[in-house]
Each structure stands twice: as C-alpha cells, then as structure tokens.
Amino acid sequence: MRLSDATAGTLPDSIAWGGYDRHAQRRGIVHLGIGAFHRAHQAWYTDAAMAAGDRDWAITGVSLRSPQVRAQLAPQDGLYTVSERGPAGEAIRLVEAVRAVLVAPSAPDAVAEALADPDTKIVTLTVTEKGYARRPDSPRDPAAHTAGPRTIYDYLGEAVIARHDRGAGPLTLISCDNLAANGATLRAGLAEWLDAVSPRHRAWFEQGWACPATMVDRIVPATMPADLDRVAAATGLRDEGAVVTEAYAQWVIEDRFAGPRPRWDVAGAQFVADVRPFETAKLRMLNGAHSALACLGLARDHRFVHEAIADPAIRPLVERLMRAEAAPSVAAAPGQDLARYADLLLTRFANPALPHRLAQIATDGSQKIGPRWLEALADNRAAGRDSPATLTALAAWTGFVRAPGAAADPMAETLAARWAAAGREGIVDALFGPAGLFGAAGALADAERAFVTARLEEHRAD
Structure with missing residues (x-):
C-alpha cells in the first residue's frame, strides 16, 4: 500500500510523528523549489513546531520545473x-507539514494565488545558487522577465504587487541556499525586478518585507530505489517521497521577520542577530570541503563522500583546507568553535550509512567555487596566508570541467569553449586571470595561477 492519510494509521509504533490535526492547519508557508533538502530540513523543522503546538504553518510546496515531486507526494496527501x-542505526519520522505541491509551469495562477493568500506569512526558497541568476557570464536582466523560463523574481515580484493591491500585508522571504549574504542577494534581485517592472511597488517592498539571512546545514543525498525499498520494509507502506539524511541538522536565521514565525527553535534552529560567521564557516569549511572531495574523489574513481575522505591521498588535503585555510578566514562569533566544527565535519563525511554521491556535489560548480574557495583565497592572500590545499582543489575542478558533459553546470559550454581556445597552458589565466571569466573578484595572484597550472600539468591525461 502507498503512504497516505488513509493508511498512515497502520504505521508501526517505531515510526515517530507529530500527532497534530494536520487538516485543521491553514497554509502559512509557501516553499519555492521543493526537493529532498527542503523535505529533510525546513519542512522537518516546521513539522516539529506544529507538533509542539504551533498552528497554521502548513506548507504549499512549489516545484519550479519538474512535476516529479508532485507525482511523489500528491498520491500520498503530502505525507512522507x-x-x-x-x-548506530536508523530513526524514521513521518512529516505531515506539506499540504499541497504545485508545479509552477503548469499552474502559474495557483502559485500566484498561494503567494497572494492573506494566510501566507513566509516564503522559503531552495532554488540552488543558479536560481539567483548570479552567473558571471550572464548578468541578470529584470526587464526581460517576460521572456523564457520564469524566475523566482517573477513569482515574488508579482506577489509584491498582488499583496499590496489586495491589502494582504508583507511577507518574510527566507533563502535557504548556500549563498553568502543570501537574504541580501534575494532582496537586491527582487528590488531590481520591481524597479524594472513596477517601480511604485518597490517602496512598499522596502518598507515592510523582510529577507533575513540564513545558514542551513544537513547532508541529504539523493534518494535511491534501494532507499525506498528499505523504508517500505521498515514502515509496511510504499513512500515514493521518502528522504534519507543524517541525524545532524542546523539552521541559523537572522531574527528579522515581517510578521509571525513558527517556533523552529523547538527543533534546534537558532535565531541570531548576525548570521555571517556561521554562514561563512559553513560555506568555506563544509561546502568547500565537499566540493574538494567531489573533484579530487571523482578523479580517483571514488563514488561517495565516505570513500573519498577515507583515501589517504585526499583526507590530509581536505583536512588542511578546512583547518588551516578555511577556518582562519572566518571571523568566528563568540563561542563558535571552528576546530570542533572541523572535527564534527570529518566524522559526518565518514558516515558509511549515508552514501552521498560525489557526482551530486559536483554539479553547478561554477556557481559554487566563488563563495566556497575564491573568497577564502582572497582573504588568505590579503592576510599573507598560503592556500595550497584550496588551490589544489581548484586545479582539480579546472580539469574536471574540461569536457562539457563532465557535470551538470549552467556554464558547461562556456567552460569547454575556454578550454578549447586557451589549452592547458592558458586555461588558468582564461578563468582566473585579471581579465578571466570569473572577473576581478575571482582573479588569482600570479604565483597562485602558476601553482594551479603546475597541478594541471602533473595530472596531464592527454
């Protein structure tokens, strides 16, 4: 049998769930980009808040492209x-927070109505780095919002207009993506859209809407068929929307809201005045190490994170990247123990019970290396600190993207064209030189470019 409202009562006692009346809750949150991470993170936190007594925070999930998640969850009444x-083992929880899933391309009016609904108070987003249109070779053009695929700014900008004109009140928009200053990035993009499309609504947006910065952390590998079979064996029900994750979860949120919020802190979320130290540590230590493991591990024919971190040729380099290069570039908050954080990350990476595919981490690398590596390199360069581990990882990525089909990346064709034009001897300058693809902010010093070029020569495959 398939998991659903009608069958959930048959779940064994070993399965935890909140026990609240989910159908009595109004939908207070719209989430853009519903996928495995959201289901294991923001929805999981929201479910815990409603289980603790909060009301009217049910979630309307929106898939911006694929109907896959709707196909998984709609027959299950949103349950997963x-x-x-x-x-040490496995713990399974039923999450009841998602009440509906909309597929934006086929139901744009329903998405617009959900965003304009007076009951909606918060919009959360997991749309990946490229969803914020920050590609260095393709500046955002808000004036072209009607052409091609619709963006988050189209949906949110139209929500600003509709809510103003209906008197529905402002929203809190919470980016949950791995971007430095993600709240400010979202706010700036939406302000540009309003300037181009409806300038008179920008003032209201600036006055009342909130875009707090956040840091999110939980390792959520792609769910595989064997995972679904394992969940079915444990629950007695088929759950096509099941997600697998680690026990660890962290969510740090700038305490700046336009209205009410759930008590996400009952599940451990932190509301703070300044997210930046937590955000920078996570981007540079966890995400930076993950990207290094992906590029270095795939080059040595590993498939999973736990295999790559166990490789004696890789682990010391990744540990140096975290402890000696990323951590010193972070202005830690009081009580933020970066050495302990590195210890914890190494333990999490080595977890064999959670196979995390390196190929999944390697996607969209051109959008990730800026906040994960290039910014740390710049900070260390300014402080007179060398970064050989980060530069070695950057060399591995540079070689990895030579073939346009190496990994899914919005700049795959551009990167392959640069390789074809510049060759191995010139590719580092073409990407990271003063006039390179990644611009002045991503430019390396002469000695750093020479180091990366030498590493490419050491691994010459042609």
Missing part, C-alpha cells in the same frame, strides 16, 4: 518520511 541514518 525522513530517515536519519548513522553508524
């Missing part, structure tokens, strides 16, 4: 399970 796996 989260399996937390570690060396």
Whole structure:
C-alpha cells in the first residue's frame, strides 16, 4: 500500500510523528523549489513546531520545473518520511507539514494565488545558487522577465504587487541556499525586478518585507530505489517521497521577520542577530570541503563522500583546507568553535550509512567555487596566508570541467569553449586571470595561477 492519510494509521509504533490535526492547519508557508533538502530540513523543522503546538504553518510546496515531486507526494496527501541514518542505526519520522505541491509551469495562477493568500506569512526558497541568476557570464536582466523560463523574481515580484493591491500585508522571504549574504542577494534581485517592472511597488517592498539571512546545514543525498525499498520494509507502506539524511541538522536565521514565525527553535534552529560567521564557516569549511572531495574523489574513481575522505591521498588535503585555510578566514562569533566544527565535519563525511554521491556535489560548480574557495583565497592572500590545499582543489575542478558533459553546470559550454581556445597552458589565466571569466573578484595572484597550472600539468591525461 502507498503512504497516505488513509493508511498512515497502520504505521508501526517505531515510526515517530507529530500527532497534530494536520487538516485543521491553514497554509502559512509557501516553499519555492521543493526537493529532498527542503523535505529533510525546513519542512522537518516546521513539522516539529506544529507538533509542539504551533498552528497554521502548513506548507504549499512549489516545484519550479519538474512535476516529479508532485507525482511523489500528491498520491500520498503530502505525507512522507525522513530517515536519519548513522553508524548506530536508523530513526524514521513521518512529516505531515506539506499540504499541497504545485508545479509552477503548469499552474502559474495557483502559485500566484498561494503567494497572494492573506494566510501566507513566509516564503522559503531552495532554488540552488543558479536560481539567483548570479552567473558571471550572464548578468541578470529584470526587464526581460517576460521572456523564457520564469524566475523566482517573477513569482515574488508579482506577489509584491498582488499583496499590496489586495491589502494582504508583507511577507518574510527566507533563502535557504548556500549563498553568502543570501537574504541580501534575494532582496537586491527582487528590488531590481520591481524597479524594472513596477517601480511604485518597490517602496512598499522596502518598507515592510523582510529577507533575513540564513545558514542551513544537513547532508541529504539523493534518494535511491534501494532507499525506498528499505523504508517500505521498515514502515509496511510504499513512500515514493521518502528522504534519507543524517541525524545532524542546523539552521541559523537572522531574527528579522515581517510578521509571525513558527517556533523552529523547538527543533534546534537558532535565531541570531548576525548570521555571517556561521554562514561563512559553513560555506568555506563544509561546502568547500565537499566540493574538494567531489573533484579530487571523482578523479580517483571514488563514488561517495565516505570513500573519498577515507583515501589517504585526499583526507590530509581536505583536512588542511578546512583547518588551516578555511577556518582562519572566518571571523568566528563568540563561542563558535571552528576546530570542533572541523572535527564534527570529518566524522559526518565518514558516515558509511549515508552514501552521498560525489557526482551530486559536483554539479553547478561554477556557481559554487566563488563563495566556497575564491573568497577564502582572497582573504588568505590579503592576510599573507598560503592556500595550497584550496588551490589544489581548484586545479582539480579546472580539469574536471574540461569536457562539457563532465557535470551538470549552467556554464558547461562556456567552460569547454575556454578550454578549447586557451589549452592547458592558458586555461588558468582564461578563468582566473585579471581579465578571466570569473572577473576581478575571482582573479588569482600570479604565483597562485602558476601553482594551479603546475597541478594541471602533473595530472596531464592527454
């Protein structure tokens, strides 16, 4: 049998769930980009808040492209399970927070109505780095909002207009993506859209809407068929929307809201005045190490994170990247123990119960290396600190993207064209020189470019 409202009562006692009346809750949150991470993170936190007594925070999930998640969850009335796996075993929880899933390309009016609904108070987003249109070779053009695929700014900008004209009140928009200053990035993009499309509504947006910065952290590998079979064996029900994750979860949120918010802190979320130290540590230590493991591990024919971190040729380099290069570039908050954080990350990476595919991490690398590596390199360069581990990872990525089909990346064709034009001897200058693809902010010093070029020569495959 398939998991649903009608069958959930048959779940064994070993499966945890909130026990609240989910159908009595109004939908207070719209989430853009519903996928595995959202289901294991923001929806999981929201479910815990409603289980603790909060009301009217049910979620309308929006898929911006694929109907896959709707096909998974709609027959299940939005229900799904989260399996937390570690060396000591597994714990499964039923999550009841998602009430509907909309597919934006086929139901744009329904998405617009959900965003304009007076009951909606918060919009959360997991649209990946490229969803914010920050490609260095393709500046955002808000005036072209009607051409091609619709962006987050189209949906949110139209929501600003509709809510103003209906008197529905402002929203809190919470980016949950791995971007430095993600709230400010979202706010600036939406302000540009309003300037181009409806300038008179920008003032209201600036006055009342909130875009707090956040840091999110939970390792959520892609769910595989074997995972679904394992969940079915444990629950007695088929759950096509199941997600697997680790027991660890972290969510740090700037405490700046336009209206009410759920008590996400009952599940451990932190509301703070300044997210930046947590955000920078996560981007440079966890995400930076992940990207290094992906590029270095795939080059040595590893498939999973736990295999790559166990490789004696890779682990010391990744550990140096975290402890000696990324951590010194972080202005830590009081009580933020970066050495302990590195210890915890190494333990999480080595978890064999949670196979995390390196190929999944390697996607969209051109959007990730700026906040994960290039910004740390710039800070260390200014402080007179060398960064050989980060530069070695950057060399591995540079070689990795030579073939246009190496990984899914919005700049794959551009990168392959640069390789074809510049060759191995010139590619580092073409990407990271003063006039390179990544611009002045991503430019390396002469000695750093020479180091990366030498590493490419060491691994010459042609």
